[in-house]
Amino acid sequence: MRTVKRYLRLYRVFLAQFFKSLVQSKADFFLGLVGFFLTQATGIAFLYLVFRQIPMLQGWTLDQLIFIYGFAQIPRGIDHLFTDNIWIVAYRLVVSGQFDRYMLRPMNIFLQVIFERLQPDALGELIVGIILVVASLTKGIVLVDAVRIVLFFVSILAGALIYTAVKLFFASLSFWIKRSGPVLQTAYELANFAKYPTEIYARFVRFIITYVIPFAFVAYLPASYFVKKEVNPVSTIGVECLIAVVFFAIAYLVFHRGTKRYESAGN
Amino acid sequence: MRKKIKIYLPFLENEFKSNLAYKGSFYLFMLCYLFSPFINYYLWMAIYGSTDSGSIGGLTRDEMVIYVFMIYVTTEMVFVGISEYIREHVVEGSVVMNLIKPMDYRMSLISQAAGTMVYRFFAPTVFVWIGVEIYKACVLGMGITPLSNILCYMLSLLMSFLIYVLFDFCFGMIAFITTYMYGMQLIKDALISFLSGQLIPISFFPEAVGRLFEFLPFSSMVYTPVMIYLGKYSGAELAFVLGRQAVWVVLLYVTGSLLWRRITRRLVVLGG
Amino acid sequence: MIKVEHVSKEFVSAKKYQGLSGALKGLFSREKVHKMAVDDISFHIKKGEIVGYIGSNGAGKSTTIKMMTGILTPTKGKCLVNGIDPNKQRKKNAQNIGVVFGQRTQLWWDLPLSESFTILKEIYDISDEAYRERIAFLNRVLSLDDFFTTPVRNLSLGQRMRADLGAALLHNPPVLYLDEPTIGLDLVVKDNIREAIKEINEKYDTTVILTTHDIGDIEELCSRILIIDKGQLIYDGSLAELKETYGTRRRVTMEVKDTKEAAAMPLGQWLGKPEDAYDIEADEENSSIAVSFDKNQLQVSEVIGCVMQHMEVRDIQIKETELAEIVKEIYNHGMAKEA
Numbered sequence: 001m002r003t004v005k006r007y008l009r010l011y012r013v014f015l016a017q018f019f020k021s022l023v024q025s026k027a028d029f030f031l032g033l034v035g036f037f038l039t040q041a042t043g044i045a046f047l048y049l050v051f052r053q054i055p056m057l058q059g060w061t062l063d064q065l066i067f068i069y070g071f072a073q074i075p076r077g078i079d080h081l082f083t084d085n086i087w088i089v090a091y092r093l094v095v096s097g098q099f100d101r102y103m104l105r106p107m108n109i110f111l112q113v114i115f116e117r118l119q120p121d122a123l124g125e126l127i128v129g130i131i132l133v134v135a136s137l138t139k140g141i142v143l144v145d146a147v148r149i150v151l152f153f154v155s156i157l158a159g160a161l162i163y164t165a166v167k168l169f170f171a172s173l174s175f176w177i178k179r180s181g182p183v184l185q186t187a188y189e190l191a192n193f194a195k196y197p198t199e200i201y202a203r204f205v206r207f208i209i210t211y212v213i214p215f216a217f218v219a220y221l222p223a224s225y226f227v228k229k230e231v232n233p234v235s236t237i238g239v240e241c242l243i244a245v246v247f248f249a250i251a252y253l254v255f256h257r258g259t260k261r262y263e264s265a266g267n
Numbered sequence: 268m269r270k271k272i273k274i275y276l277p278f279l280e281n282e283f284k285s286n287l288a289y290k291g292s293f294y295l296f297m298l299c300y301l302f303s304p305f306i307n308y309y310l311w312m313a314i315y316g317s318t319d320s321g322s323i324g325g326l327t328r329d330e331m332v333i334y335v336f337m338i339y340v341t342t343e344m345v346f347v348g349i350s351e352y353i354r355e356h357v358v359e360g361s362v363v364m365n366l367i368k369p370m371d372y373r374m375s376l377i378s379q380a381a382g383t384m385v386y387r388f389f390a391p392t393v394f395v396w397i398g399v400e401i402y403k404a405c406v407l408g409m410g411i412t413p414l415s416n417i418l419c420y421m422l423s424l425l426m427s428f429l430i431y432v433l434f435d436f437c438f439g440m441i442a443f444i445t446t447y448m449y450g451m452q453l454i455k456d457a458l459i460s461f462l463s464g465q466l467i468p469i470s471f472f473p474e475a476v477g478r479l480f481e482f483l484p485f486s487s488m489v490y491t492p493v494m495i496y497l498g499k500y501s502g503a504e505l506a507f508v509l510g511r512q513a514v515w516v517v518l519l520y521v522t523g524s525l526l527w528r529r530i531t532r533r534l535v536v537l538g539g
Numbered sequence: 540m541i542k543v544e545h546v547s548k549e550f551v552s553a554k555k556y557q558g559l560s561g562a563l564k565g566l567f568s569r570e571k572v573h574k575m576a577v578d579d580i581s582f583h584i585k586k587g588e589i590v591g592y593i594g595s596n597g598a599g600k601s602t603t604i605k606m607m608t609g610i611l612t613p614t615k616g617k618c619l620v621n622g623i624d625p626n627k628q629r630k631k632n633a634q635n636i637g638v639v640f641g642q643r644t645q646l647w648w649d650l651p652l653s654e655s656f657t658i659l660k661e662i663y664d665i666s667d668e669a670y671r672e673r674i675a676f677l678n679r680v681l682s683l684d685d686f687f688t689t690p691v692r693n694l695s696l697g698q699r700m701r702a703d704l705g706a707a708l709l710h711n712p713p714v715l716y717l718d719e720p721t722i723g724l725d726l727v728v729k730d731n732i733r734e735a736i737k738e739i740n741e742k743y744d745t746t747v748i749l750t751t752h753d754i755g756d757i758e759e760l761c762s763r764i765l766i767i768d769k770g771q772l773i774y775d776g777s778l779a780e781l782k783e784t785y786g787t788r789r790r791v792t793m794e795v796k797d798t799k800e801a802a803a804m805p806l807g808q809w810l811g812k813p814e815d816a817y818d819i820e821a822d823e824e825n826s827s828i829a830v831s832f833d834k835n836q837l838q839v840s841e842v843i844g845c846v847m848q849h850m851e852v853r854d855i856q857i858k859e860t861e862l863a864e865i866v867k868e869i870y871n872h873g874m875a876k877e878a
Binding site: 056 | 303305309310312313314317318445447449452454456457466471472
């Protein structure tokens with residue numbers, strides 16, 4: 001309990017730093033936000049352009065797909081906001097030996113990594129996600145009841161944890177292969193494609209995004225529970241939570257193992 | 268000319284080698300990177316499966332398969348960024364060193380980018396390309412792409428590469444204003460992927476919009492070579508799109524030179 | 540305080556090949572290169588000692604330090620710092636040690652030093668009272684006030700080193716590791732840093748292990764030195780002892796009238812010693828000659844007396860071998876020749 005308190009206090013100190021830097025670099029923040037807005041906007045524009053040519057995509061309407069798309073942004077944005085420093089571990093900190101500093105402090109290494117940086121650009125994803133979800137609510141295509149409201153938030157948190165687990169796992173590979181940035185990048189980009197209904201893919205592809213790198217459980221599957229009555233919450237959001245916990249545990253174990261065989265630099 | 272090549276060749280070679288150096292990640296990278304064209308492929312197949320008409324946006328289902336994978340081949344080799352290097356050089360201050368060296372800064376960056384392009388050609392683009400041809404001939408029964416198309420495509424691809432790096436050089440000049448380029452980088456990537464045909468063929472846009480986009484440099488980066496490969500242009504039209512690419516190469520080259528001259532003059536003044 | 544027992548560290552990396560075709564070859568090769576960075580090293584360090592850890596580049600100094608700090612896990616053997624195995628109880632060990640890497644800062648690049656300290660205060664769980672006391676002390680010995688609110692990236696190298704040292708000492712660790720703490724600093728700053736280290740050691744009985752290429756650091760600070768070469772410990776003893784054992788060369792410079800004649804003098808004959816027991820160099824410009832010899836074979840007074848009997852000597856200078864030369868000698872030839 002004492003440690004939890006201490007870590008919370010520490011996080012407050014880091015957060016205070018973050019807000020100070022945010023005020024200092026308003027222009028950068030704004031540009032990052034615009035960048036993310038545009039990226040998402042092109043994704044939506046893509047759907048519009050496609051639906052000019054077709055009425056439905058394998059039983060899904062444009063509105064439903066936009067909801068899935070928006071819903072997918074929220075856990076992604078949350079993870080992006082809080083754990084962005086993991087990217088730097090993958091690309092630079094391990095290979096350059098700068099990871100040394102985490103090893104030297106009497107604090108949990110993983111928490112040091114994620115405390116150190118918050119990524120304000122992520123607000124771009126979060127805002128787009130929230131706008132699209134709210135817009136979908138006003139269109140009346142989203143099912144709303146007490147259970148679904150609770151599960152909505154549960155699903156978002158579990159989704160964010162899955163993102164973090166995937167990032168942590170691939171970033172940890174850098175303890176073995178020195179620079180795992182490109183691998184992480186590729187794995188992370190898979191998430192872009194799990195925004196669409198998984199039925200469109202061949203079986204082995206579906207297998208990969210469902211079980212290997214389980215992004216299907218971050219976006220499409222839980223989102224379907226909120227738009228289709230017949231979807232079972234246990235097999236979507238229940239499994240999502242299970243995956244989140246299991247994958248995070250595995251990723252954390254690999255990370256922990258990695259720190260044990262960390263080689264620093266200069267040899 | 269030969270002497271010039273001698274100066275810049277090491278840049279190309281070094282970049283090629285350092286790309287190879289991270290062996291562990293290399294195989295994984297190769298495997299993972301192929302996911303994206305495949306998933307795109309399935310998405311389009313679902314889209315074509317949701318309509319009765321055989322052709323959408325001027326492309327048949329089979330052509331779309333080729334389009335998706337050739338987009339991958341093309342963007343892999345064309346989208347080689349140099350603005351990130353410029354940013355690094357500005358941050359480190361080594362950009363000033365490049366002013367005293369007896370060579371053109373932009374040329375050294377382009378040589379470096381060419382090294383990456385060569386590397387990407389071998390790993391793994393060329394295999395995907397061969398795969399596309401085999402699939403095209405054996406599964407789709409469309410026959411192998413005629414040599415003339417391939418040659419025109421290669422010429423167009425080379426110009427696309429130049430357009431992209433020359434554009435990215437101009438873009439990299441932002442580093443002299445602010446070294447935080449992440450946001451700008453995102454904006455650039457989003458616009459390019461949308462306007463170049465990478466995300467969706469230009470022919471899917473409403474006609475007036477598409478016409479407009481074709482006259483921006485972005486469509487010359489990706490859309491033009493891929494459509495050439497598909498054999499969508501011939502005769503005067505082919506000459507026209509290739510000419511348009513050449514014009515963009517020249518225009519961006521001149522723009523880059525002007526920007527660079529202005530900025531270095533300012534640097535010299537500031538440096539005293 | 541510190542026990543290092545038969546510690547080894549082996550690095551395994553993929554083999555690299557020359558040239559462009561080599562780069563391609565490397566892609567398909569699975570050949571590995573094994574390198575023993577540290578090879579079976581043992582030593583003990585007592586509380587309050589300042590130990591210099593020296594060796595040429597790539598000898599294994601940093602690797603040893605990194606194992607003692609818990610950054611690297613030894614391939615074989617084990618370290619105990621204050622009774623704690625740094626690899627098994629990393630956090631507990633971290634609370635006990637302070638580390639400064641001269642080449643790289645441990646501070647937050649974009650934050651002012653004051654903010655970095657606030658964060659470190661929380662990380663090391665330092666009470667307000669202890670914190671105030673430490674800051675006052677560090678301020679006095681390191682003059683941190685001069686740049687306390689400056690972002691770390693804007694500090695000069697000397698300031699940064701002081702800041703890093705301050706940060707490493709904030710939690711009053713009983714053990715302090717310094718990896719090249721004076722690298723690249725000018726003489727004044729070097730002096731300040733050395734003074735600060737001395738004062739901290741005296742006041743808090745802090746155990747200090749420092750690696751350096753600067754012999755000045757060793758002479759000023761260290762009572763004991765360890766020399767490592769190619770991963771093996773080749774010397775462990777006091778500085779005086781090292782000088783005693785390996786610094787037996789003496790060099791006597793004498794100003795004379797005729798350097799040519801003096802250079803040709805049959806000193807060995809006069810003294811009844813073999814010709815190779817000494818070495819004479821002439822310096823025409825300063826009209827002087829320099830005789831160098833091993834003090835165990837010839838005595839300084841003997842040499843001077845003998846020369847003065849045969850010619851007029853205007854001035855005499857006697858020099859011991861400098862530590863830097865000894866160390867250079869050891870790196871170049873190893874210990875075997877001397878032993």
